[in-house]
Amino acid sequence: MQTYDAVVVGAGAAGGIVAAVLAEAGWRVLLLERGPALTFEDVGRDHLRNQRISLYGHNAGPDSEGNPRVLVDPDGREILVRPHEGGYHNNAACVGGGTRVYLAQAWRFMEQDFRMASLYGVPEGSSLADWPITYADLEPYYERAEWEIGVCGDAEANPYQAPRRRPYPMPPLPPGRLYTRMLRALDTLGWHGFPVPFAINSVPYQGRPACVRCTHCVGFACPVDAKNGTHNTMIPRALATGLCTLVSRAVAERVDVNGRGDVIGVTYLVEEGSTIRREVARARVVVVSCGAIESARLLLNSACDRHPRGPGNAHDQVGRHLQGHYYPCACGILDEEIYDGLGPNAATATCRFNHGNPGITGGGMLADEVATLPILLWKSLLPPDLPRWGMVSKRWMRENYRRFVRVMGPVQEIPSPEARVTVDPRVRDRYGLPVARLSGTTHPETVRVAHFLLERAQEWLRAAGAVRIWSVPPRLGLSGGQHQAGTCRMGHDPRTSVTDPYGRVHAHDNLYVVDASLHVTNGGFNPVLTVMALAFRCAERIARDHRGGG
Amino acid sequence: MTEVHWQTLRAVMDRVVPPDDFPGAWDAGVGEYLRRQLARDLKHLALLYDLGLEAIDAEARARHGSAFAALTAAEQDAILRDVESGRVVAFWPVEPGRFFRMLVEHVQEGFYADPGNGGNRDGVAWRMIGYGTGPQDEATHADV
Ligand SMILES: Cc1cc2nc3c(=O)[nH]c(=O)nc-3n(C[C@H](O)[C@H](O)[C@H](O)COP(=O)(O)OP(=O)(O)OC[C@H]3O[C@@H](n4cnc5c(N)ncnc54)[C@H](O)[C@@H]3O)c2cc1C
Ligand code: SF4
Numbered sequence: 001m002q003t004y005d006a007v008v009v010g011a012g013a014a015g016g017i018v019a020a021v022l023a024e025a026g027w028r029v030l031l032l033e034r035g036p037a038l039t040f041e042d043v044g045r046d047h048l049r050n051q052r053i054s055l056y057g058h059n060a061g062p063d064s065e066g067n068p069r070v071l072v073d074p075d076g077r078e079i080l081v082r083p084h085e086g087g088y089h090n091n092a093a094c095v096g097g098g099t100r101v102y103l104a105q106a107w108r109f110m111e112q113d114f115r116m117a118s119l120y121g122v123p124e125g126s127s128l129a130d131w132p133i134t135y136a137d138l139e140p141y142y143e144r145a146e147w148e149i150g151v152c153g154d155a156e157a158n159p160y161q162a163p164r165r166r167p168y169p170m171p172p173l174p175p176g177r178l179y180t181r182m183l184r185a186l187d188t189l190g191w192h193g194f195p196v197p198f199a200i201n202s203v204p205y206q207g208r209p210a211c212v213r214c215t216h217c218v219g220f221a222c223p224v225d226a227k228n229g230t231h232n233t234m235i236p237r238a239l240a241t242g243l244c245t246l247v248s249r250a251v252a253e254r255v256d257v258n259g260r261g262d263v264i265g266v267t268y269l270v271e272e273g274s275t276i277r278r279e280v281a282r283a284r285v286v287v288v289s290c291g292a293i294e295s296a297r298l299l300l301n302s303a304c305d306r307h308p309r310g311p312g313n314a315h316d317q318v319g320r321h322l323q324g325h326y327y328p329c330a331c332g333i334l335d336e337e338i339y340d341g342l343g344p345n346a347a348t349a350t351c352r353f354n355h356g357n358p359g360i361t362g363g364g365m366l367a368d369e370v371a372t373l374p375i376l377l378w379k380s381l382l383p384p385d386l387p388r389w390g391m392v393s394k395r396w397m398r399e400n401y402r403r404f405v406r407v408m409g410p411v412q413e414i415p416s417p418e419a420r421v422t423v424d425p426r427v428r429d430r431y432g433l434p435v436a437r438l439s440g441t442t443h444p445e446t447v448r449v450a451h452f453l454l455e456r457a458q459e460w461l462r463a464a465g466a467v468r469i470w471s472v473p474p475r476l477g478l479s480g481g482q483h484q485a486g487t488c489r490m491g492h493d494p495r496t497s498v499t500d501p502y503g504r505v506h507a508h509d510n511l512y513v514v515d516a517s518l519h520v521t522n523g524g525f526n527p528v529l530t531v532m533a534l535a536f537r538c539a540e541r542i543a544r545d546h547r548g549g550g
Numbered sequence: 551m552t553e554v555h556w557q558t559l560r561a562v563m564d565r566v567v568p569p570d571d572f573p574g575a576w577d578a579g580v581g582e583y584l585r586r587q588l589a590r591d592l593k594h595l596a597l598l599y600d601l602g603l604e605a606i607d608a609e610a611r612a613r614h615g616s617a618f619a620a621l622t623a624a625e626q627d628a629i630l631r632d633v634e635s636g637r638v639v640a641f642w643p644v645e646p647g648r649f650f651r652m653l654v655e656h657v658q659e660g661f662y663a664d665p666g667n668g669g670n671r672d673g674v675a676w677r678m679i680g681y682g683t684g685p686q687d688e689a690t691h692a693d694v
Contacts, residue, residue, distance in 0.1 A: 047663040055659065056591040215682045341682055374681050375662040379655075389566040389654045390627065397662070398572070401679035 004030045004245075006285040006542070007266045009252040009298065012097020013528050014515035014535035015289035016230025017145075019246075020238035021539035029244040030281050032268055034251040034290075035061040035093035037231070038100055043221035051092060051101045051482075052219025053376045054084035059220070060101045061093030066430030069293075072439035074477070080427065089324070089438060089480035091291050095248055098291070098482060099229025099528065103218035103345055104199040106151040107365065107525035108142045108533075111135040111162045112355045113412065116521050120361045126443040127321050127417040128361075131520040132491050132501040135162050141533035141540075149532060150205045150228040153197030160192070160351035170202045173211060176342035178405065181334070182368045183348050185464035191352040196367055198344055199529070201226040208232065215371035217344035227344075251431055253278070254302040255286055255511065261306030263511040269431050276431060285546050289515040289535070292322065292484040296421040296517065297436045299488070299505075312488065312505035312513075315495045319421035321486040322438070323522050324479035325364075325410035326446055328454035331381050332405055332466030339402035345370050353456050354412070354524045360452050361445050364524030366409035366460060377404060383470045405464070407457040410483065411450045412524035414443040419478055421487055442479050450474035483527050488517035503538035510546065514538045551588070551596070554617075555603045559584070561619040562606060565626050566657040572678045573671075575657050583660030583669030592656070602649035606633065608640035 004027075008019045011033035019031040036042075038060060044050075049057035057064050062083045071079045071087040081088045091098045112119055114131040122128045143166050145151070152170035172195035175183070179195065186193030200217075201210045211226040225232060238244035249271045256265045265282035288295045296319035303310040312318055349367040357363045372381065378397065381404075387393050418440035427435045454471055461469050491497025494506040503518055505511040516522075516531045518538075523530060551559070563575035563584075575581075588596050609629055610618035618626060632638060633646045660669030662676075669675075676682055 044666075045664055046666060048659060048667060056587075337680075339680060371682070374676060374679060375659060378658050378662050388651075388658070389630075391568050391570065394567055394570070394572075397679050401681060 002030065002279070002281050004028045004281060004283040006030070006287055007032065007281050007283040008287040008289060009266060010097065010288070010290040010294070010515065011095050011230070011235060011246060011248075012092070012289060012291060012515065013099050013230055013531045015287070016096065016234040016238070017532055017535035018287050018289060018514050018539040018542070019244050020234040021536065022543055023238040023241040023244040025543040027243060027543070029238065030283065031235070031238065031244055031246045032250040032252055032266070033095050033246065033248045035095065036248050037095040038221065040221045040223060043101060045216055045220060047373055047375050049084070050219040053373060053379065055379070056084070058084040058090070062090070068427060068429065069435050070424045070427055070437040072437065074441055089293060089478070089484060091482050091484060095235060095246070096229040096231025100231050101219055101221060102229065102528065103526075104227050104229070105346060105367070105526040106146065106149075106153070106197045106199040106529045107523070108162060108164070109135065109523035109525055109530050110160065110351070110354055113521060113523040116362060116412070119355075123361060123414055123443060123445045125416065126414045126445065127496075128414055129489075129491065129496065129520050132497075138530070138533050138537065139164065141536040142529060144536045145529055145532035149199050149230075149233050150201060151197055151199050151529070152202035154195055157194035158192065158351055160354060168197060170205055173198070173200070173202045173213070173344075176340040176347060176370070178338050178340050178368065178370055179347040181338055182405070182460075182464055185460055186348065186350050189459065189463050191350045191460070193348050193350050196346045196349045199228040200344060201228065206233065211344070213342045215341055215343050215345070250279075252290070252298055253431065253433060255288070255298065255311055256280070257304055257306055257311065263311065263508055285510045285512065285542060287512045287514055287542070289513070291515055292487045292517045293421050293436050293438070293480060295513055295515055296487040297423055300421075300423045301433055311508060311511055312498050314507065317489070317496065317498050319487050320417045320419070321415040321489055322419045322421055322440070322478070322480050322484065323413040323415045323442065323486040324481045324483040325522065326413060326442070326450040326474055326479060327408050327410055328450045328457060328471070328474050329406050329408035330454060330457035330461055330469055330471040331383075332407075332461035332464070332469045333400050334403045334405055335465045335467050337402040338405060339371070341371055343371060345372075350460070353453060357452060360449055361414055362412040362449060362524060364409040364411040364449070364453050366407055366453065366457055369406045369408065372404065372406065374401065377401065381406065383468065405461070405466075407460050409453050409457065410524055410526060411446060411453055413479055413522055414445040414449070415486055415521065416440060416443045438478060438480065440478060441476050444476060446479070447474050447476050483522065485516040485519035485522045485527055488513040489520045490518045491520065502541040503534070512538060512542060551600060554607070555600060556581070557619040558603045558607050558617070559599075561626060562603070562630065562653065563657045565623065565630055566654050567661050568623070573674055575661055577671070578661055578669060578674050579665075579671035580657050580660035580669040583663075583667055584656060586668045587656065595652075598644055598649065601643045602653070605638075605640060605642045605644065605646065609633065609638055612640045
């Protein structure tokens with residue numbers, strides 16, 4: 001049996017940060033990751049099998065075989081889904097988690113996002129709530145994330161942003177043709193456009209080079225290592241201390257407790273070739289950071305005599321309020337060729353509609369997309385009336401690909417307690433562990449907000465000179481996916497939350513959840529910078545509260 | 551798949567993405583894409599392909615007395631339009647519209663996805679639409 005000061009389960013956005021902060025504070029840390037460490041070549045550039053379009057597989061895990069989930073659709077039908085299939089709500093499984101292949105949009109939430117219930121009231125049937133912390137509580141940690149992970153952006157240009165003490169460490173990427181055009185449209189509308197902030201090096205930073213503007217950013221790995229995730233920032237820092245042991249292909253089976261019900265460590269399974277070995281690690285502190293769906297699953301799968309519903313789940317809160325982002329998207333053809341092929345795959349944004357929309361609960365940010373994968377355009381974004389074969393369809397792609405642009409935005413979701421993760425009573429994965437079972441839908445108010453944002457997206461395209469605009473109207477369904485959050489939300493009241501404001505699981509001294517599961521609401525923004533800021537904040541508190549013996 | 555079926559498939563895919571001053575599906579390598587996929591992710595559809603292609607050929611013989619591959623482009627298009635909307639005269643052991651729409655999806659995948667999948671030979675579809683023509687992609691597409 002091995003002993004550590006902390007076991008951190010999941011080497012993604014949050015887990016990588018917590019491991020580094022604790023190791024740098026002198027703790028001996030075991031960092032477990034169910035997926036492998038992936039090289040650029042491992043991730044590859046397969047346009048049919050990647051984390052952006054996963055028709056036949058994907059490139060950042062989990063393996064398509066042996067890792068199913070059960071999806072319960074709105075009619076109550078149970079569907080067994082594989083990781084790359086729709087309805088699985090996958091993010092990734094590898095060292096770095098989602099940050100290995102993400103687009104790296106690095107947004108701070110706004111002040112209002114932390115008090116949605118107070119600002120808007122609670123729509124009937126929703127579990128909308130305020131965060132137990134404010135933007136000001138998190139601000140210093142947003143700053144740490146921006147500087148220690150490395151974010152580029154213009155700290156002046158967004159009039160809707162919350163106050164910040166320091167600018168970004170790097171200037172925005174130089175504007176391309178599409179950016180200039182889309183920005184002008186926002187100016188015409190009075191919507192205050194600005195460059196999307198990215199966890200990408202616009203100039204050399206922390207010993208790695210600047211972005212070379214390739215078109216394979218979202219869903220792929222960076223050819224020059226200019227995209228900053230935890231795999232190339234915090235995890236190497238953790239390992240450099242000599243105090244952190246990273247074990248990949250290691251799946252936490254359960255959180256272990258003693259006879260009194262106190263958390264004492266983790267049992268995990270290591271896959272080597274065709275054999276699976278069971279290991280036991282003991283630690284003063286256990287940190288769960290498996291991503292929102294898998295963190296809930298791990299707690300639920302850790303049910304025992306002392307915690308019959310799973311640790312932290314005395315009030316049946318673990319796994320509820322699952323949310324992600326509705327992503328209304330408007331497609332358009334501009335009156336001239338605008339394609340510039342300059343990655344990363346977004347450029348221009350507006351926060352005009354995150355809040356202050358009459359009659360609407362919240363809202364969301366809007367951004368454009370650059371260099372859409374041709375097969376993605378063909379598969380899911382063509383005008384609905386376009387013939388799908390023959391000369392007309394070939395000509396259309398030829399004449400319009402370089403004039404195509406789409407605008408989309410993450411809707412701040414109105415959570416429902418019925419959108420939830422449980423564990424399936426029958427289906428098990430290749431390790432013999434009960435799989436996640438996903439059920440419920442978002443609250444209908446989310447769909448209304450999505451319709452509102454879709455109309456604004458269309459307006460932006462019109463102002464940009466679109467001669468033709470089309471879109472698919474949003475419908476009620478379950479959200480989660482790459483932006484999954486909310487399944488172990490933080491709060492003061494154990495009856496409506498799972499952890500305290502520092503990620504400490506209620507009624508436990510040494511069990512923490514630190515990832516996107518904590519989000520009470522998910523902002524109208526891509527969530528990762530908030531995940532990272534929270535992880536820094538929780539880690540700092542863990543190091544302080546459990547000092548000694550480290 | 552038999553030689554006859556390949557000839558039918560080749561003729562069908564060249565109507566799905568017909569040649570103009572840029573190659574059609576076959577010359578762009580979509581046959582190779584399908585060959586690989588029918589041995590890989592679409593293995594379970596091999597029989598369906600056999601039956602569907604045979605039925606397309608039967609449709610041609612019933613209407614014109616000759617193989618689909620031997621017809622003019624206009625005759626082929628007319629048959630495929632009918633197949634797409636289910637107006638068939640021959641015996642179809644598979645649902646014609648569904649089979650054809652599936653085939654269209656696969657052909658377009660081969661045409662527009664990366665050359666590593668066997669189709670889109672030398673990136674010809676991307677050159678045609680103007681995707682990824684910046685110098686930064688020339689430098690980084692290589693060898694992956
Ligand atoms: C293609 C793509 C694009 C994205 N683009 C953006 C973007 O531009 N901006 C943005 O804000 N967000 C983006 N995201 C989302 C972002 O990656 C997530 O919000 C973020 O990674 C969530 O962090 P996390 O720590 O909660 O979970 P993760 O990063 O998913 O980390 C969880 C880790 O835990 C591991 N794990 C799970 N269960 C176990 C177990 N039992 N034992 C051991 N390990 C386990 C998983 O394998 C995973 O590596 C994108 C994601 C993807 C996939
Ligand atoms: S766009 Fe830049 S940061 Fe993104 S993968 Fe390409 S080179 Fe790397």
